[in-house]
Amino acid sequence: MEAAVQRPTWVQRLHEWRVEHVSDKMFLLILAFIVGQLAAVAAFILHWIINQIVLLLTSQFDRTGANWLYLVYPVVGIYLTSLFVRYIVKDNISHGITRILYAISSNKSRLKSHNCWSSVIASAITIGFGGSVGAEAPIVLTGSAIGSNLGQLFHLDRRMLMTLVGCGAAGAIAGIFKAPIAGLVFTLEVLMIDMTMTALLPILVSCVTATCFTYLFRGDAALFTFTLDSEWTIQRIPACVLLGVACGLVSLYFIRMMSFSEGIFDRFKDHPHIKLAIGGTVLSLLIFIFPALYGEGYSSINLLLNGRTETDWNHILDNSLFAGEGTMLIPFIALVVLTKVFATSATNGGGGCGGTFAPSLFIGCFTGFLFSRLWNIHQIGVYIPEKNYALLGMAGVMSAVMHAPLTGIFLIAELTGGYSMFMPLMIVSVCAYLTIIIFEPHSIYGSRLARQGKLLTHHTDHAVLTLMNLDSAIERDYISVTPDMELGQIVHKISRSHTSVLPVLDAAGMLLGEIDIAEIRNVLFRIELYHHFTASQLMVEPKAMLSDATPMADVMRTFDRTGANWLPVFDVENHLKGYISRQRIYTMYRKMVADMSEE
Numbered sequence: 154m155e156a157a158v159q160r161p162t163w164v165q166r167l168h169e170w171r172v173e174h175v176s177d178k179m180f181l182l183i184l185a186f187i188v189g190q191l192a193a194v195a196a197f198i199l200h201w202i203i204n205q206i207v208l209l210l211t212s213q214f215d216r217t218g219a220n221w222l223y224l225v226y227p228v229v230g231i232y233l234t235s236l237f238v239r240y241i242v243k244d245n246i247s248h249g250i251t252r253i254l255y256a257i258s259s260n261k262s263r264l265k266s267h268n269c270w271s272s273v274i275a276s277a278i279t280i281g282f283g284g285s286v287g288a289e290a291p292i293v294l295t296g297s298a299i300g301s302n303l304g305q306l307f308h309l310d311r312r313m314l315m316t317l318v319g320c321g322a323a324g325a326i327a328g329i330f331k332a333p334i335a336g337l338v339f340t341l342e343v344l345m346i347d348m349t350m351t352a353l354l355p356i357l358v359s360c361v362t363a364t365c366f367t368y369l370f371r372g373d374a375a376l377f378t379f380t381l382d383s384e385w386t387i388q389r390i391p392a393c394v395l396l397g398v399a400c401g402l403v404s405l406y407f408i409r410m411m412s413f414s415e416g417i418f419d420r421f422k423d424h425p426h427i428k429l430a431i432g433g434t435v436l437s438l439l440i441f442i443f444p445a446l447y448g449e450g451y452s453s454i455n456l457l458l459n460g461r462t463e464t465d466w467n468h469i470l471d472n473s474l475f476a477g478e479g480t481m482l483i484p485f486i487a488l489v490v491l492t493k494v495f496a497t498s499a500t501n502g503g504g505g506c507g508g509t510f511a512p513s514l515f516i517g518c519f520t521g522f523l524f525s526r527l528w529n530i531h532q533i534g535v536y537i538p539e540k541n542y543a544l545l546g547m548a549g550v551m552s553a554v555m556h557a558p559l560t561g562i563f564l565i566a567e568l569t570g571g572y573s574m575f576m577p578l579m580i581v582s583v584c585a586y587l588t589i590i591i592f593e594p595h596s597i598y599g600s601r602l603a604r605q606g607k608l609l610t611h612h613t614d615h616a617v618l619t620l621m622n623l624d625s626a627i628e629r630d631y632i633s634v635t636p637d638m639e640l641g642q643i644v645h646k647i648s649r650s651h652t653s654v655l656p657v658l659d660a661a662g663m664l665l666g667e668i669d670i671a672e673i674r675n676v677l678f679r680i681e682l683y684h685h686f687t688a689s690q691l692m693v694e695p696k697a698m699l700s701d702a703t704p705m706a707d708v709m710r711t712f713d714r715t716g717a718n719w720l721p722v723f724d725v726e727n728h729l730k731g732y733i734s735r736q737r738i739y740t741m742y743r744k745m746v747a748d749m750s751e752e
Contacts, residue, residue, distance in 0.1 A: 168307055178351075181313055184303055185320045185355035189362030192296035192324035196363075197370045199273045199288050199295075200329075206281025207448060216471040223283070223441040223472075227500070228433035230282020234275050235425060235504030242271045247501055249294030249508055250598040253322060253344060256301065262314040263305060268298030275506035283440055283447045285496035289329055290508020296321030296328075296363075316352045319344055320359035328363035330376055332567035335560055336360040342557035343598060376451065379458045379569035382538035385577050392537050393545065393577045396524050397584020400549025403490065403520050404513070404589050407554060408597050410494040411509070418502030425504060432503015439496045443489050444472040446496045450515040457522045457543045458569070466522075466539075483526060490519045509597055513554040514547050521546020541577075544569060548578050549585035556589070556596035558582040623705055626738055627722050629731040633658045634688045636665055640676065641683030643668065643691070652732050654719045657692045664721060664729050666692030695721050701730055708738065 171180055214220045238246060244265065246252075249272060256264050272291035280288055300321030304314040319340040327336030337360050421427045440446050445453040453469055460466040467479045475481040497512045525542035528534070544565060552561030561582045566575060632650045634643055636657055646655060647670055655668045668691050676682050676691075696715035699708060699722045711720065712735045722730045 164306055171307075177313065180307075181309075181316060181355050182358055184300070184307075184317060185358040186362050188296065188300040188303060188317060188320045189324035189328070189359035190366055191299045192292070192321055192359070193328035193363040193366035193370065195273055195295045195299070196288075196292045196325060196328040197367065199277055199292055202273075202277040203281045203288060203448070206277065210282065211447075214472055217476050218472075219441065219474045219476075220444070220472055221441070223444060223447065224437045227283040227285075227436045227440055228429075230279050230284055231433050231436070231500065231503045231505045232429060233282070234279045234284075234506055235429060237275055237278065238271075238504070238506070239425070242267055242275070244271075246272050246275060246291075246294070246506060248598075249290035250322075250343065250510075252294060253297045253318060254599060256297075257315055257318060257344065261311050262301055262318045264294075264298040264301040264318070266298070266302050268294055269302060270295070272506060276508075279500060279505035279507050280448050283436070284500040284505040284507055285436060285440070285446045285448070285450070285493065285512065286500045286505060286507020287449055287509065287511025287514075288507065289326070289510035291506060292329055293322045293325045293508075293510075296323075296325035312351070316355050319352060320355050323356045324359035324363035326564075327360040328367045330564060330568050331364050331367050331371075332564050333357075333360035333364045335564035335567055336363070338559040338563055339557065342560050343555055343596065375568060377455055377458055377569050379540070379544060381573050382541050385541070385574060386535075388535045389537055389577065390580065391534060392525075392528060392542070393580040394584050396521060396542060396545060397549050397581040398588050399524055400517060400520055400546055400581065400585040401553045401588025403516060404550050404553030404585065405592050406491075407494050407509075407513070407516060407550070408589075408593055411498050411597065414495060414498030414502060418498070429503050432499040432501075432505070435499040436496055436503065439492050439499070442474065443485070443492060445469055445489050446493060449511040451511070454515060454518045454543075454547070457518055458540050460540060483523065486519050486523050486526075490516055490523065493519075509554065510551075513551045517547035517550030518543045519546070520550060541574065544574060545577055545581045549581040552582040553585040553589035554597050556586065556593075556599070558586040561585075623699075623703065623708060623722070623733070624701060626733050626741060627701070627731040628652055628734060628737075631656060631729075631732055633729075634668065635659075636687065636689040636692070638688045639684055640686040640691070641680075643688060644677060644683070647677075652719055652734070654732065655688075656721065656729055656732075657688050658729065662728055664695070664698075664723075665689070667695050667721065668692050698723060699733065701725075705738075708733070709742075712738065 175183075210222070210226055214222070238244075244267065246268065252268075253264070256262055272294050276286070276288050276291035280286060297318045298321065300317035300319075301314060304317040309317070322344055323336035323340045325336070326339045327333045337356055340356055418428055418432065421431070456469055457466065463479060467477075467482060470476050470478060470481065470485060473485075475485055493512055493516050497507075497509060500507060522539050522543040524546065525537045525539045528537055529539070548561040548565040551564065552558040555561070562575070562578045565578060628651060631652055632646050633656045634646055636659065643655065653670045655670070657665045657667060659665055668688060670677070672693065673691055676686060696717040697711045697720055699711065699720050701722055701724055718735050719732045722733055724730045
């Protein structure tokens with residue numbers, strides 16, 4: 154764990170003045186404003202760098218045919234990113250949103266200082282050179298790191314630090330998409346930060362601030378332009394429901410294949426050159442065949458959302474082997490939907506840096522367009538506009554992948570000004586979410602932590618257990634005995650022990666058993682027996698043994714199941730680390746519940 158942020162003299166003086174003149178609530182709002190502003194600046198810088206790199210590399214490409222440089226650029230980008238991470242950052246910066254969730258649940262909302270800038274540079278290189286990932290997760294991590302480090306600088310408590318992390322994430326989403334409501338609900342649904350009044354106002358301030366500064370930087374143009382093709386009617390409900398189900402199934406495919414692909418790359422985690430070779434080769438070939446997979450893919454999304462004729466939509470084939478072949482449009486889009494997940498996993502697995510936020514929007518747009526095109530070709534029901542359903546698909550896949558239907562609804566509505574599509578957006582998003590939760594109980598971000606029992610949720614009991622730290626509850630000042638130690642010597646040890654059990658260790662320090670003081674009362678004060686019993690005769694097997702990585706929920710269940718008052722905790726090398734007390738655990742639990750209730 155990184156050391157706490159040291160306060161310079163001027164910060165110390167400012168802190169002292171603040172404590173005297175500014176309340177905690179007001180100071181939190183001030184910091185939220187600063188975090189929102191800095192998150193917007195970081196988002197603007199990242200997208201500016203990406204656009205400059207893309208313009209430099211691809212401006213001279215031939216739109217009417219394939220471009221062989223697609224085979225080169227992605228490999229170069231991944232390689233440069235991996236060098237930057239390995240020799241400059243010297244830390245793992247992948248899975249940005251998962252890192253935020255881990256920091257909230259297991260690291261007291263503390264993020265490392267380099268996260269304030271490292272993800273911006275790494276993802277700009279990756280995406281600019283063609284990495285098929287999104288810039289949103291790196292910016293969310295950057296915004297949250299800015300909030301976390303500002304809070305650490307002023308030594309704020311855990312609750313205020315968590316709120317600032319949420320402010321950074323919300324400000325990043327609001328700034329990237331000019332969508333303040335989406336930024337707010339993102340923190341509720343994805344980061345699991347409860348909307349108490351203590352947290353609500355700072356997060357709102359951060360969202361509004363980031364959005365306003367983004368307008369100053371970029372003007373009032375939306376990231377995606379969209380004009381409604383025709384008003385939604387009730388006759389299109391069946392199509393919306395089926396599209397929602399389709400988005401849920403596509404999201405299931407995306408999540409499962411991402412997990413499968415990551416597993417393959419994890420096998421070579423100690424061989425970065427092999428990962429680069431596999432990831433770079435897969436990514437380059439896919440982008441060469443399907444240039445729409447290059448980078449974030451937002452230009453392709455805009456093309457599908459704004460096209461009106463076959464000629465417009467056929468431009469999705471530009472720069473590819475299929476340029477000008479209009480009959481290949483449907484197979485091309487279907488194959489892009491299927492291969493996007495491999496391009497994304499190859500980018501990150503090969504050593505690149507980026508998130509799955511933009512890929513979920515990309516796949517959703519292509520899925521919605523493909524669904525509506527097939528629906529209209531086969532004349533299944535009433536005509537449905539392709540561009541409208543491409544928009545709805547974006548909300549559907551995002552809602553399912555992130556398990557965040559409100560985020561999907563409000564983000565797409567704010568992003569495109571498509572509030573007139575609010576009803577179908579809700580239908581598609583809810584149906585997609587209901588479909589995915591049948592198969593996947595957690596989002597793509599939370600599934601990794603959920604398997605380790607470290608995912609914070611809105612369930613108060615589970616949230617408290619997740620926030621509790623097993624390591625801080627271990628009693629390390631235990632007194633051990635050897636197996637041949639006589640009862641008289643054991644009694645002397647008991648008089649100095651802070652626990653009601655004494656571990657019996659061999660010469661190598663391995664646990665052989667333990668002596669429960671309550672179980673030897675009948676011989677404890679009989680002096681005549683002091684030389685007749687040894688530790689090996691008095692010891693018993695522990696009722697259960699815990700690892701220092703055991704989730705707190707499992708620790709509580711073990712105490713309930715065994716009825717033990719003390720349980721031994723072991724490190725990764727199976728050496729006794731100390732003992733944990735039922736009474737101490739329950740005291741910590743009650744205190745944290747009380748603290749959360751006060752919020």
